[in-house]
Amino acid sequence: MRAATVLLLVSTFGLAAQQPRSSTMFSYPKAHTGPQTDTYFGTKVADPFRWLEDLDSPETRAWIDAENKVTADYLAPLTTRPAIQKRLEQIVNFERYGSPEKHGSRYFYGHNTGLQNQTPVYWAEGLTGEPHILIDPNTLAKDGTIALNSLSITDDGTLAATALAEAGSDWQKIHVREVATGRELPDVIQWTKFGGAAWLLDNSGFFYGGYDAPPDGDALKATNYFMKIFFHKLGTPQSEDKMIFERKDDKEIFLGTGVTDEGRYLIVYQGKGTSPNNVLAIKDLSHPDAKILNLIDKPDAAYSPIGNNGTRFWLLTTLDASNGKVIEVDLEHPEREYWKTIVPESKSKLESVTLVHRTLIANYLTDARNEVKLFSEEGKPLGTVELPGVGTVGGFGGKREDTETFYTFTNFTTPGTVYRLDLATGKSSIYREPKLSFQPAEFETKQVFVTSKDGTKIPVFLSYKKGLKLDGNNPTILYAYGGFGVSLTPAFSSSRIFWMQQGGIYAQAGLRGGGEYGETWHEAGMKLKKQNVFDDFIACAEWLIANKYTSTPKLAIQGGSNGGLLVGAVTTQRPELFGATLPAVGVMDMLRFDKFTVGWGWKQEYGSPSEDEAEFHAIYKYSPLHTLKPGTKYPATMITTADHDDRVFPAHSFKFAAQMQADQAGPAPVLIRIETRAGHGGGMPITKQLEMSTDIYAFLIKELKMTPQL
Incomplete structure (x- = not known):
């Protein structure tokens, strides 16, 4: 299909007075509280920092400046920062x-x-x-x-x-x-x-x-x-x-x-919010006055166009197939009784399918890692694409008559390497391979399966420098997302290489709510079942500690966007379990997420706290902002957001930071780093990425009491 093509371009109130108040060892800007209270199905909920939602008010701007100063004053004495940034620049400085x-x-x-x-x-x-x-x-x-x-x-x-x-x-x-x-x-x-x-x-x-x-x-x-x-x-x-x-x-x-490739048909995708289910409409562009007709008329599953040959269309769908299958729909007989299954559902999730050289290129996920299989247009198996290892592949674009396609392979220690696949011979060859300033062979990756609270097995990748000792003293970052059907698979990050060079472990968990095992896996972590996601993450943290990979004082958790919500929620549920937390651009006020920009679209994932009583009660129990408690010893926390984030409104992080600082009873810092001229993370220039990574790793080295290797 010729839609908008995204090239794989390589690259997270006011001040009542300007006097700080003390919270054990740290002083924070004194933020006033307001009388705002809302009622949800008979439950009164205070929102004392509502005024921080007015991003451009003098009070909010003063609070932002004061908070950034607190964070800057914390970071300024950390003498490791210049060396960290220099090393990060060295690692990322390769052709992509x-x-x-x-x-x-x-x-x-x-x-x-x-x-x-x-x-x-x-x-x-x-x-x-x-x-x-x-x-x-x-x-x-x-x-x-x-x-x-x-x-x-x-x-x-x-x-x-x-x-x-x-x-x-x-x-x-x-x-x-x-x-x-x-x-x-x-x-x-x-x-x-x-x-x-x-x-x-x-x-x-x-x-x-x-x-x-x-x-x-x-x-x-x-x-x-x-x-x-x-x-x-x-x-x-x-x-x-x-x-x-x-x-x-x-x-x-x-x-x-x-x-469509031959230019005849316009396809219109229609989905409610972020629900994976959708309908499809089609217009015959060869007839200027043709009406738009419904090809898929009810959103009972996900339907994604793959390609067509005249009136024959191939679709990737989850209809009666949680892991996905390929069907054929003919416009001459579009009724459901005429639909044909071309590639049936398998035990692995069918993540994507393209049509090149009259071949269906099917990209599967098996335990959160990719496998690629080839099928004829009639569904006959034509073999597999031999991949260079365990990792993630993407690409396989092209038109139905093309004889070649390209794909990119990556994993935790391999940056994106571009391959050319000759579909006439089935052979792959390296087209572009980066030259690196580090040796991937110094590191290793393994996959383990952690048993969650209800017995569900959660896949976790562990990457680290070879020679690791299981003595509980390894600084560890546990990262996850757990939402919107998003699959976390092995992928390269320069900053993670730096972390592993410091002796750190990078652990990546595929929680429920994601897409690692298909739509059933996604549904097990959404709406009224969202607590499953937090239980999965907590179980992974406990497993890492019990198996001597790390210990509470050495364990940091990290996540962004929906993953920021995850980090915020488990921090309030189990504050004693972690040594540091890094919630980025998170959805922290779960009672008002639908009030800003496109946040209303997430009701399909989270539920509607204003419209459904059962969903309100479920959300209220885990909403990070509303589960903070005065007098609690919270771990060292660095919240990150940006003043131009119009995906997750930055006031989510502002309000969470103000409340957490007010409630902190322990000696650990609660900091917020507010980037300027940046948004939700997409398109952030490398200079800003390097600055943020430098600050985060300087923070972790200090708070996890690491000995830097610079």
Whole structure:
């Protein structure tokens, strides 16, 4: 399908007085409390720091400045920071390539020389042709904070639509440029999110999803409802764009769009919030007056288009198949009784499928690691793709008639290596391989299975330097996510290599709520079952301690976004279990997550605390902000967020930090690090990534009482 193509570009109140108050050994800005109280199904809930939701008020800005000063004053004396940053720069300073994509006779790919803030995109005539710059986001902002969110190339490779985002915002602007000359056309599309352009085959224009413009000055906070699909004709102003599709019946529907390879059909994806289930509509573009028809008319499962041959469409679906299967639907007989199962469900999760060289390339997850199998269009097994080891693969893009495809392999100690797969022979060869400043052979990875509270087995990867002693003294980071059907698989991180060089263990857990074992696994950790996720994480921490990998004083937990919620929740439930906590851009006020930007979409995952009494009571029991208790000894904590995060509104972290500081009875610091001109994490320039990683590791080295090896 030719939708918005994302190249694999390689790269987390006020002050009543300016006098600090003391909490054991640490002093924090004195934040006033307000009288705000809300009632949920008869339960009164105080919200004393509600005023921190007004991001631009003088009081909030003063509080942000004061909190950043506390954090800066804590970090300033840590003499390890310059050496940490230098070593991190050395590790990350290697060439990185993305998988090439072919359009016409041209190949397009991302290439970062090492320390570039953003990854430029190049094009070449032929696979070995001379590279030319298509777009270098580093030239668009001196501080590197304008990022390329997605890139959509016309079928013939002559035009490119670039979706650019500033300062980490989800909002983006779509620009159009000529590939050969680099000349930018006057076409600019504003107020789009979560996608890019889907071109017509004749290059005359493209489809895109967008919202109405938010109120002036409120773009980072206002809720976004009623997404629409528009068509933009090149050479015309956005004000003349024609609205193609909308769902007036439900303001919470997310829309996506794509055009089939031969250019005949427009596909419109429709999903409610972040629910994995969706419906599909289709329009025959060969008939200008054709109506949009429902191909999949009820959201009883997930349906993802793979490709088509005329009226025959292949879909990846979870219909009666939690782990996924491939079905064929013919537009000439679209009724369900005519649907055919092409690749049946297996014991492993079918994560993605593409159609290249008339071959279905099926990417499976088995115990959170990838395996790739090939099938004919009729479902006949054609063998497997031999991978270089245990890890994660992505890519396999292309068109139905192409004879080649590219994929990227990575694991905890192997940066993304690009392979070319010749589908005529079934052979893979290395296309781009990075040169490194460290030796991957110095480290090892193993997988263990931890028994959770209810007996469920949880997969955990452990990576560390060879020669590890199981004496309970190893500093350890336990990382997880556990939500939205997201699968955590082995992936490379330069900062994790630094951590392991310091003698640290990196543990990555695949908790329920994720997608590691299909939709059943996801459903076991959502809504009223969310506590399962926290129980899984706690069990992993206890296992690491019981098996002498680490001990409480040496154990740090880390997670971002939904993972920040995870870290916040288990910190309030078991504060005595951890030596340090690192909640990043977390959803901490679970009673108000649906009040900002696109947070309403998460009701499909968490439940609705304002609309459903049972879900309110379940959420209220674990909401990190509401389960903090005065007089509790909390572990050393560094909360991280950003002032331009319009995915998870930064006031979640602000309120959690203010309350945790007020409740802290122990000697450990409770810090918040608030990044400027950054958002939820996507598109963050390398300079800011390095600065944040430096601060986090300096914090951990101090609080876990490590001996740095710099």
